[in-house]
Amino acid sequence: MKHVTTKRLPPIPAVCLLPVQPLLKRIVKRIILDHPTIFDRLGPYKQCSYVIDAGRLPFLLLLRPDPLNPRLRALTRGPAHPCDARITGSCAQLARMADGCGDGDALFFSRDIHITGNLDAVVCLRNAIDDLDGSIMDSIWGMLRGPGKLLGQPARRRYHRRAATWA
């Protein structure tokens, strides 16, 4: 992993993550609603647990891409969480990959992402996401309503501006 100069937000205790969980649940459901075939390619890895360590986030994400019972949960940093694979990178780089704007191999070569655990499961997840038409980030933006949508617009515009120059 490259030396990261940006500071990570301080870890959040588990109780503070409680309000985040329903939001994450909605996000994963929305993604599957918008992209119903997203996890079809995962074959034997639908039951796998992926821990995603997105750089500055004060918590980890746990993804279990079971199409029948998808899970995306926030986990506290600190204790080692059992998982099949762990993917580490900055929020921006991981968002790029999730959106098909970043090349996983290039990010790996440049050491911007790091993978441990079951590499086959990670490659399979990468291939499944890369097979998508459309944007996962747009699905997430699309969930925002009212003031959240209003506040999110500048961030969305900034994301799309930057995405146009990526890769």
Place this chain on the structure above:
Amino acid sequence: MLRAAVDAGADAVYCGFQNATNARNFTGLNFTSEELHSSVAYAHAHGAKVLLALNSFASAGRFPLWKEAADCGARIGVDAFIVADIGVAAYIAHHHPHCRLHLSVQAGASSPEAINFYCREFGIRRAVLPRILTIPEIRQLKAEIPCEIETFVFGNHGLMVEGRCSLTNYAVGISTNMDGACSPPSKVRYDRDSAGAVIASLGSHVIDRFAPDEQAGYPTICKGRYCTAARPEPFYAFEEPISLNLMEMLPALAAVGVDALKIEGRQRSRAYVGNVVGGFRKAIDAVAAGRAPDLIDLLALTEGQKQTQGAFMTKKWR
């Protein structure tokens, strides 16, 4: 992914089924017959061709898999099959004589005699040349064969002896040529040591250790660094992580009669496909119009963030 290539301006796209019949047999990649059907329709609607890769080697008892794949491809209406195994070539030539056959680089045919044999016996219409020939050699070869030629212009530069490399098989018992996977991810492991370095292993073999700020490469034995008693510091025993990039040589390739240019990357992302195909599309169009190609920077997408013109420029490219 096929759509990304078509949308970026590819004239033809290689693809394969989700099994050992092609040389990119990785989990989560490739097509079901239904997906191939709709993808062929998409490509044809946009004026692009689909070439079905059946370019691994069938072993005893497994030939029906290749036959079924060929029959399915013919039913769907792919524009050509790319093959390496003479048994597969013979089957398609006999049972689907109306289909175009291309010779994969996996066949390792680098002489006029070898290519003429494939043309004569199986009606091969195009040969993909191994990445071991210089431009003058390609010119000479082209003059002595009756078929089209295709050369790699961008991507992986893992040469070894194409179609004959058994390093993965030796290390983990899975054959690149017969199972379609070089360094299958299920056998690769990355561990991080206390100094922040990443140790890459294939099966039980440690093949490299990347220091914290060092560029990484693919976890293949041919790109690994090793220590020996005679040379205790780690060194690249075969070749270093690097990608082929011939964008600058497009005019020379056109001048010696190369008919098609191949970009490697069926296992890469939509971003890679879009950028590399789009960049080469513009460069090729410029050359066709008699202008110098506009060279775009693709270094970020190369292995180890290094690029080479390899054997196309000189026999000794290291």
